[in-house]
Amino acid sequence: MNAWKWLALAGALAAALLVAGAVRRRALGTAAGRRFLRHPASTPGVFVLAFFVTLALAAPLVAPYDPDWMPGIVELQNRPPSGLHPLGTDVYSRDVWSRLVYGARISLGIGALAMLVAVTLGAAVGAVAGYFRRWVDAALMRFVDVGLALPRIFVLLMVVALWEHVPLAVLVLVIGFTSWFGTSRLVRAEVLSLREREFVAAARALGAGPRRVVFRHVLPNAAAPIIVSAALGIGNVMLLEAGLSFLGLGVPSPAPSWGSMIFDGTEKMAVAPWTSVFPGLAIAVVVMALNGIADGLRDALDPRREGGAA
Amino acid sequence: MTEPLLRVRDLKTYFVTEQGSGTARAVDGVSFEVHPGETLGIVGESGCGKTVTSLSILRLIPEPPGHIRPGSFIEFEGRNLLTLAPKELRAIRGNQIAMVFQEPMTSLNPVFTAGDQIGEAAVVHQGLSRKAARRRAIDMLRLVGIPDPEERVDHYPHQLSGGMRQRVMIAMALICHPKLLIADEPTTALDVTIQAQILELLDRLQADLGMAVMLITHDLGVVAGSADRVIVMYAGQIVEQAPTVELFARPLHPYSEGLMASVPRIDAPPRQRHGRLHTIPGQVPAATAWPPGCRFHPRCPYAWDRCRQEEPPLLDAGTGEPGTHTVRCWLLTEPRRRTPRP
Numbered sequence: 001m002n003a004w005k006w007l008a009l010a011g012a013l014a015a016a017l018l019v020a021g022a023v024r025r026r027a028l029g030t031a032a033g034r035r036f037l038r039h040p041a042s043t044p045g046v047f048v049l050a051f052f053v054t055l056a057l058a059a060p061l062v063a064p065y066d067p068d069w070m071p072g073i074v075e076l077q078n079r080p081p082s083g084l085h086p087l088g089t090d091v092y093s094r095d096v097w098s099r100l101v102y103g104a105r106i107s108l109g110i111g112a113l114a115m116l117v118a119v120t121l122g123a124a125v126g127a128v129a130g131y132f133r134r135w136v137d138a139a140l141m142r143f144v145d146v147g148l149a150l151p152r153i154f155v156l157l158m159v160v161a162l163w164e165h166v167p168l169a170v171l172v173l174v175i176g177f178t179s180w181f182g183t184s185r186l187v188r189a190e191v192l193s194l195r196e197r198e199f200v201a202a203a204r205a206l207g208a209g210p211r212r213v214v215f216r217h218v219l220p221n222a223a224a225p226i227i228v229s230a231a232l233g234i235g236n237v238m239l240l241e242a243g244l245s246f247l248g249l250g251v252p253s254p255a256p257s258w259g260s261m262i263f264d265g266t267e268k269m270a271v272a273p274w275t276s277v278f279p280g281l282a283i284a285v286v287v288m289a290l291n292g293i294a295d296g297l298r299d300a301l302d303p304r305r306e307g308g309a310a
Numbered sequence: 311m312t313e314p315l316l317r318v319r320d321l322k323t324y325f326v327t328e329q330g331s332g333t334a335r336a337v338d339g340v341s342f343e344v345h346p347g348e349t350l351g352i353v354g355e356s357g358c359g360k361t362v363t364s365l366s367i368l369r370l371i372p373e374p375p376g377h378i379r380p381g382s383f384i385e386f387e388g389r390n391l392l393t394l395a396p397k398e399l400r401a402i403r404g405n406q407i408a409m410v411f412q413e414p415m416t417s418l419n420p421v422f423t424a425g426d427q428i429g430e431a432a433v434v435h436q437g438l439s440r441k442a443a444r445r446r447a448i449d450m451l452r453l454v455g456i457p458d459p460e461e462r463v464d465h466y467p468h469q470l471s472g473g474m475r476q477r478v479m480i481a482m483a484l485i486c487h488p489k490l491l492i493a494d495e496p497t498t499a500l501d502v503t504i505q506a507q508i509l510e511l512l513d514r515l516q517a518d519l520g521m522a523v524m525l526i527t528h529d530l531g532v533v534a535g536s537a538d539r540v541i542v543m544y545a546g547q548i549v550e551q552a553p554t555v556e557l558f559a560r561p562l563h564p565y566s567e568g569l570m571a572s573v574p575r576i577d578a579p580p581r582q583r584h585g586r587l588h589t590i591p592g593q594v595p596a597a598t599a600w601p602p603g604c605r606f607h608p609r610c611p612y613a614w615d616r617c618r619q620e621e622p623p624l625l626d627a628g629t630g631e632p633g634t635h636t637v638r639c640w641l642l643t644e645p646r647r648r649t650p651r652p
Binding site: 197198203204212221223 | 419
């Protein structure tokens with residue numbers, strides 16, 4: 001690992017600091033922002049997340065080697081961290097740091113995309129159920145009950161087992177389609193109370209149709225719980241992806257996801273712990289960062305703290 | 311007389327209550343007409359069915375638990391609103407008939423700017439682009455007398471004062487130049503000086519745009535100042551209907567009489583001015599159990615046996631053309647009983 005790469009790493013850290021600083025400055029301008037900052041985990045969370053997102057975006061600049069490059073399977077496998085390989089090498093002699101950096105793309109990407117799918121679905125289903133009530137609500141919510149009752153990991157295992165090598169898009173969709181149940185309940189509860197508000201009647205009196213009322217008037221008012229549940233959800237999805245990959249059913253082997261990296265290192269855990277420990281740490285740190293941000297957002301966006309209806 | 315704009319016949323809006331306490335007959339056989347360009351005041355205490363009547367016209371009653379009984383009839387420009395398809399109904403809402411709600415604080419969507427909400431009806435009904443709607447919204451803000459409309463158009467409801475919010479609500483309602491504006495207690499949530507401004511604004515806009523206004527209020531002062539005709543509602547029914555001047559000069563129903571007497575008057579003779587203000591004893595009964603006979607009899611100072619047994623129909627007071635002044639009271643048949651018993 002040469003000087004340029006160390007510089008790139010320093011650059012990524014600096015970028016994360018800049019982002020965290022900018023977020024802080026902007027947040028200080030509003031009451032909600034100040035409530036966000038008051039949570040002790042929110043600022044470090046933003047910093048950590050910004051750092052890993054920078055790594056993911058600038059992976060080719062930061063990673064010293066090709067993540068799949070095996071310089072010498074026999075003589076260079078399971079090397080401890082050194083100047084050449086800051087986090088050591090894995091069982092196939094690949095550079096752990098490079099794989100960690102590229103793995104950020106996959107792990108964060110899957111987390112964000114799958115959550116996007118889940119939140120969109122959950123918000124739509126919850127809003128429709130909560131607004132239309134009656135049989136629509138009953139049907140959708142019973143379906144959600146079923147979804148929540150199923151042990152998700154087994155459903156995922158079953159679906160994923162249909163493929164030999166699961167395409168990433170399928171993995172994202174499958175995780176997304178099995179992660180929206182909680183969000184939909186949350187949104188439904190929110191919509192149930194929002195639909196009785198006078199501005200909904202006012203919108204209907206204007207001649208707005210049900211679709212317009214639900215998606216333009218009601219749903220934006222439920223943004224706060226949706227955002228919080230999304231932030232929490234990304235962490236969950238990342239853990240889920242790591243678990244699947246660890247079982248060998250997630251991201252197919254040569255691609256460096258953090259979960260599959262842990263899996264690759266398990267056999268030599270005793271002699272070369274760095275191969276599993278660092279990706280494990282990365283997952284733990286990012287999930288904690290996301291939870292910190294989610295907690296901060298909850299404090300910031302909870303309408304009960306607003307001291308009014310707004 | 312001209313063809314009425316809105317004709318309501320025998321409107322019955324009932325609510326099925328939970329836990330079997332029965333059916334709340336919130337509006338129970340109400341008939342009236344609104345003519346083009348006139349202002350019709352509807353007064354009564356809370357719980358008399360004023361708001362439910364207005365919501366029924368636009369079919370905004372939450373169903374369930376509410377429903378409009380078959381046999382009711384609401385005709386707007388010759389079309390029965392109760393049998394319209396949802397799409398046709400939406401084409402009337404906000405476009406031909408608009409509504410201003412009581413609470414300007416909660417009737418505006420907190421996440422949209424004033425301009426977005428004012429322009430919305432124009433977007434829905436006239437297919438305006440966002441940009442064009444914004445320009446129209448600025449014009450409307452100017453029309454309702456909000457200073458700096460170019461700036462206010464991008465403000466959110468929480469950045470506006472109560473009076474300004476109510477002006478925004480009025481601008482929202484009027485952007486499509488409706489033929490009928492239903493204003494449900496438009497000034498109740500405002501302080502007195504702002505109330506006067508809003509009423510003045512409504513009067514001016516009504517004259518400018520030539521629309522009819524249904525002004526729903528419990529405040530007789532508001533009605534006296536703005537309405538051409540007044541309907542007094544009690545217990546889900548119309549109890550008296552008369553031109554404003556006539557009603558204030560000669561209220562015939564004991565309930566109207568009581569309402570008038572409960573308002574402090576600056577022009578009252580000094581002796582009355584220093585006495586206690588009149589109150590109508592008791593309160594409006596529950597809509598699930600209207601009293602038999604005349605629904606007002608438990609609170610009426612003149613009530614006699616007939617009132618307890620027989621429900622009076624709307625009787626003509628015999629002033630002016632038939633139907634201009636009608637009263638639901640047996641006193642009209644036995645006027646000599648109008649002497650309060652000790």
